[in-house]
Amino acid sequence: MNTISSTEKRLVKDVFDNIPAVDVNVVNDMLEKELLDLNKKIIVLDDDPTGVQTVHGISVYTDWSVDSIEKGFNEENSMFFLLTNSRGFTAAETEKAHKEIASNALEVAKKLDKDFIIISRGDSTLRGHYPLETKVLMETIESGSDIKFDGEVILPFFKEGGRFTVDNIHYVQYEDYLVPAGETEFAKDRTFGFTKSHLGEWVEEKSNGEFKAENTTYISLESLRALDVETITNQLLEVTDFNKVVVNAVDYVDVKVFTIALVKAIKSGKHFMFRSAAAFTKIIGGVSDKGLLTRAELVDEESNHGGLILVGSHVKKTTEQLEELKKCDFIEFIEFDVHLVLHPEKFEAEVDRIIEACENFVRSGKTVAVYTRRERLDLGENKQEEELKLSVKISDAVTSIVQRIKVRPRYIVAKGGITSSDIGTRGLEVKRATVAGQIKPGIPVWFTGEESKFPGITYIIFPGNVGAKTTLKEAVEILDNK
Known part of the structure; x- marks a missing residue:
């Protein structure tokens, strides 16, 4: 060449x-x-x-x-x-x-x-x-x-x-x-x-x-x-x-x-x-090829609860995928104003508001999507470590939605690498999970272990930068049979 x-x-x-x-x-x-x-x-x-x-x-x-x-x-x-x-x-x-x-x-x-x-x-x-x-x-x-x-x-x-x-x-x-x-x-x-x-x-x-x-x-x-x-x-x-x-x-x-x-x-x-x-x-690792997972493999049909979708990643692709997801009329959307992290009391009240809304929607059978405000929090030049620490506080708050929610969703989708990690380890308290396969190419699914907050729940880990504009919407449509 x-x-x-x-x-x-x-x-x-x-x-x-x-x-x-x-x-x-x-x-x-x-x-x-x-x-x-x-x-x-x-x-x-x-x-x-x-x-x-x-x-x-x-x-x-x-x-x-x-x-x-x-x-x-x-x-x-x-x-x-x-x-x-x-x-x-x-x-x-x-x-x-x-x-x-x-x-x-x-x-x-x-x-x-x-x-x-x-x-x-x-x-x-x-x-x-x-x-x-x-x-x-x-x-x-x-x-x-x-x-x-x-x-x-x-x-x-x-x-x-x-x-x-x-x-x-x-x-x-x-x-x-x-x-x-x-x-x-x-x-x-x-x-x-x-x-x-x-x-x-x-x-x-x-x-x-x-x-x-x-x-x-x-x-x-x-x-x-x-x-x-x-x-x-x-x-x-x-x-x-x-x-x-x-x-x-x-x-x-x-x-x-x-x-x-x-x-x-x-x-x-x-x-x-x-x-x-x-x-x-x-x-x-000698792992064989496997087809994409089907709805039957992913969702407990007996549950009449809604799903929970959490969108954290700020890369352009995630924002585009979120806009496509918003075309789904079977989903309730909640914007999380993460810029309130600079005002601790307001930030705490915002988290409380979101958790209460999520519980109500999931219990009533409605799937709910919480997404962080799309504008980046910018503290200016040479503030990378400070921004990283604030991003950890924001991630902690997103994680707390799963930690504090009392009703078991039918499934959980987390969008973004750090978001999905924190939700898996601290929100769901997973010690060991089994990778079931992929719902779409490059989008893995965990079945959580017995020790976790919601044992055996289907947890979709959706990377921030993978898929086409419509892939997030298509994955959720599989889960919600739309």
Whole structure:
């Protein structure tokens, strides 16, 4: 492929038409054979609950205690998730959490005499505490064991969300175009912003020059589509000094071919850390494909209560999806004026008002949607930490709706990563949930555990930046049989 500018958007058709096809059945057979004797427990650290958006039949633990990690190790499944919610943490909080996770995982692994792989599942648009999280994991594991990490794999491909890496540039799909990630609204994130779309340059930018684009290993689409497993394996065998490996991918088959080579390199004694989106976890975890969930699998028909929808995310896509949802005449809508967070007494009264209204609607059989005021709370320049703290207070208030509501909704939908995490862990008090599958591509569903506030409730975790304008409306229509 020709070298292109990392700031240039491209027509999807122009890019995809030039990529050769490959025999997926051959790849599947090779992958299955390679994974058979990998014999390592895969621990996925999820910085918000949307990381399970490609899997099913997998456990999610909402803490990282030794007890929870040991339960995960003792499962038959090769993989389990630990929900960290670290995208809502300060840098100091995420450092502390990742030291604890790595130490506890080492303790359990030594006790059970079982090897493990840690995957740091981050946002497919490159936001989050990177490189802090994987650096802390690497340092903690190396200091507590004889493991030495050779490199770190960067794999943000996520087909369901339209995130593709081509010519080492990560793209976000907007309808017919692929837009370099550094040119999108996600790159302007006030807490986790970046400017580079070329993943080697992104690593250099995020690491403040500690790791260089020129020292990065690039796994090309040409090698992947040629099934040149030997060349890719050799590339991986040569990685040292925790340098980065960027994986190009436009489809799951690319991740599969890479994983075949990766497992061969691991079996040869190489150790890698991983920063990936949700697609890689499905492949290395050996999770089968599963169709989208149906209404019959999701809703208790005997309940005559309404559903509860909570919309927190402020990305443009969420706001567009909310506007479409408002076309549903079977839903009652309540705007939550979160700017009152600056006036504590008024804020408390606002929360009380919303909870009372939600209870009344749900009990009467009406589905209710609470959405946070769409204008961002802006405190001005260099106030990121203060804004993050206020956003946590707002998230706490949204969570308190679920904590305090006394009537059981027929289902709960949470829109936005931090929103859905807080509602799951603190609102519903989930310790362990099972991922049932997806209601729409990239939109996972939990069935909550027996310990939770509403045991066995259908909980839909709707990422802020996934789906078309109508996807939220379509998902709710499935749940409400409209």
